Amino acid sequence: MSEKMSVKERIVETTARLFYHQGFNNTGINQIIAEANIAIGSLYNHFKSKEDLLLNYLEQEEITFFSNLDLFMKDEQKPEKKLLKFIDYRIQLQKQAGYSGCHFIKINAEIGRENEKVATRVINHKQKQRDYLKNLIQSFDSNSNLSKENLANIIFLMIEGAVASSSIKGNTQDLEVLRKTILELI
Amino acid sequence: MSEKMSVKERIVETTARLFYHQGFNNTGINQIIAEANIAIGSLYNHFKSKEDLLLNYLEQEEITFFSNLDLFMKDEQKPEKKLLKFIDYRIQLQKQAGYSGCHFIKINAEIGRENEKVATRVINHKQKQRDYLKNLIQSFDSNSNLSKENLANIIFLMIEGAVASSSIKGNTQDLEVLRKTILELI
DNA sequence: GTCTATAAGGAGATAGAC
DNA sequence: GTCTATCTCCTTATAGAC
Numbered sequence: 001m002s003e004k005m006s007v008k009e010r011i012v013e014t015t016a017r018l019f020y021h022q023g024f025n026n027t028g029i030n031q032i033i034a035e036a037n038i039a040i041g042s043l044y045n046h047f048k049s050k051e052d053l054l055l056n057y058l059e060q061e062e063i064t065f066f067s068n069l070d071l072f073m074k075d076e077q078k079p080e081k082k083l084l085k086f087i088d089y090r091i092q093l094q095k096q097a098g099y100s101g102c103h104f105i106k107i108n109a110e111i112g113r114e115n116e117k118v119a120t121r122v123i124n125h126k127q128k129q130r131d132y133l134k135n136l137i138q139s140f141d142s143n144s145n146l147s148k149e150n151l152a153n154i155i156f157l158m159i160e161g162a163v164a165s166s167s168i169k170g171n172t173q174d175l176e177v178l179r180k181t182i183l184e185l186i
Numbered sequence: 187m188s189e190k191m192s193v194k195e196r197i198v199e200t201t202a203r204l205f206y207h208q209g210f211n212n213t214g215i216n217q218i219i220a221e222a223n224i225a226i227g228s229l230y231n232h233f234k235s236k237e238d239l240l241l242n243y244l245e246q247e248e249i250t251f252f253s254n255l256d257l258f259m260k261d262e263q264k265p266e267k268k269l270l271k272f273i274d275y276r277i278q279l280q281k282q283a284g285y286s287g288c289h290f291i292k293i294n295a296e297i298g299r300e301n302e303k304v305a306t307r308v309i310n311h312k313q314k315q316r317d318y319l320k321n322l323i324q325s326f327d328s329n330s331n332l333s334k335e336n337l338a339n340i341i342f343l344m345i346e347g348a349v350a351s352s353s354i355k356g357n358t359q360d361l362e363v364l365r366k367t368i369l370e371l372i
Numbered sequence: 373g374t375c376t377a378t379a380a381g382g383a384g385a386t387a388g389a390c
Numbered sequence: 391g392t393c394t395a396t397c398t399c400c401t402t403a404t405a406g407a408c
Contacts, residue, residue, distance in 0.1 A: 007373080007374075021298075023295075023298075025209060025211035025212050025296070026211050026297070028400070028401060028402080029402060029403080030401075030402090038375095039376070040375090040376085040402095040403085041373085041375055041376075041404090041405090042373070042374050042375075044403070045373060049402080049403080050402065099299075100298065101295060105291075105350055105354070106296075108295075108350075108353055108354050109209075109287060109291060109295030109296060109353070110209055110211070110212070110292075110295060110296055111209065111212070112207075112286065112353070113285075113353075119354075122354055123354060123355060144370075145370055146371075150363065150367055153360065157344045157347030157348050157351065157364065158340060158347060159347070160346070160347030160351065161342070161344060161345070161346030161348075162343050164294075164346055164347070164350055165343065165346065167294055167295070167298070168294050168308055168312060169309060174339065177339060177340075178343065181332055184330075184331055184332060185340070185371060193391080193392075215383075215384055216382070216383075216384090225392055225393045225394070226384095226386095226393090226394085227386090227387090227391085227393055228391070228392050228393075230385070230386075232391095236383095236385090373408105374407105374408085375406100375407080376406095376408100377404105377405085377406090378403105379403085379404075379405095380402095380404105381400105381401080381402090382399105382401065382402100383398100383399080383400065383401075384397105384398095384399090384400100385396105386395105386396085386397075387396085387397095389392105389393080389394080389395100390393075390394100
């Protein structure tokens with residue numbers, strides 16, 4: 001971690017890394033301050049609780065996911081290729097992340113829907129992905145009898161399943177199979 | 187919990203309930219012994235560690251999942267109806283579980299692939315579900331250009347995504363949409 | 373704003389009585 | 391086999407010096 005990062009930036013970076021790769025419940029405040037190389041008083045100066053750290057983490061991941069997606073997609077115009085490129089994006093993310101799955105599914109699996117703020121952020125993130133796919137698929141020529149909305153939902157679910165499988169198996173095999181066959185389904 | 191259950195049965199029942207609904211890392215030994223109404227010495231007489239409890243939990247869930255599936259399917263012969271019934275099974279499980287998702291995906295999300303024994307049990311469970319679907323789809327008349335194996339994998343991934351979505355949204359909406367449209371895809 | 377020291381309670385696990 | 395008492399370490403969070 002760069003020495004030039006501010007205390008707050010080091011907290012945010014370390015928290016994100018540990019919550020994602022090691023789990024929220026399995027990551028202690030003490031480990032965060034040790035790896036961020038800061039004092040515990042500084043952490044509680046910037047964030048009022050561990051839950052506050054979690055909510056900030058989810059907000060940042062939400063922003064990062066879609067801004068990086070826009071960058072990844074920016075030079076592609078053809079709808080068919082954009083759909084493949086969306087899958088490429090999730091393949092790339094999994095490879096970079098050491099096949100650790102989806103940030104939001106992991107948090108949902110760990111803490112369920114009991115915390116309303118967390119549950120809302122997870123639902124909203126997944127709905128945004130669905131809407132992104134729906135918009136993309138609207139401009140398709142499709143042979144399917146299914147509605148575009150129905151198709152978008154089905155495709156979204158396949159990708160979600162393939163990302164979950166990526167975390168289980170430690171590879172992107174299912175995402176790649178999906179990429180090869182998805183255009184035949186729609 | 188029945189007073190007639192043995193100490194070991196009460197440990198197993200309580201552990202399964204808490205690990206599933208509350209999470210592995212979020213469930214302490216002290217809570218298990220309190221809710222099972224046993225002494226901590228008794229727990230460590232039957233299981234040598236918390237990891238041992240976890241491995242036993244996954245083994246039991248594996249057995250329960252497929253034996254209950256066989257019971258659920260036993261009177262249905264037509265492949266098309268069996269496929270729908272497989273989805274019905276997962277809908278029923280989610281409704282009974284208060285939409286808490288898949289036991290194995292949750293554990294993978296919580297502790298990753300670092301523990302080899304746990305990782306193997308998760309992989310094997312998911313592979314068994316895939317094989318079950320593959321066998322079922324082999325006997326289909328399909329209009330699709332995709333291979334039966336490819337179709338089985340795609341369908342498996344859709345169901346997995348819909349179960350994950352069930353846990354996020356607290357309903358079975360995606361599983362039900364999937365049930366309605368799946369026969370048109372194959 | 374960042375730091376150290378510490379509170380108050382919970383974690384997993386063991387020893388040894390009965 | 392089941393129990394109580396206890397060990398050691400770690401958890402989140404706060405107080406108050408600089």
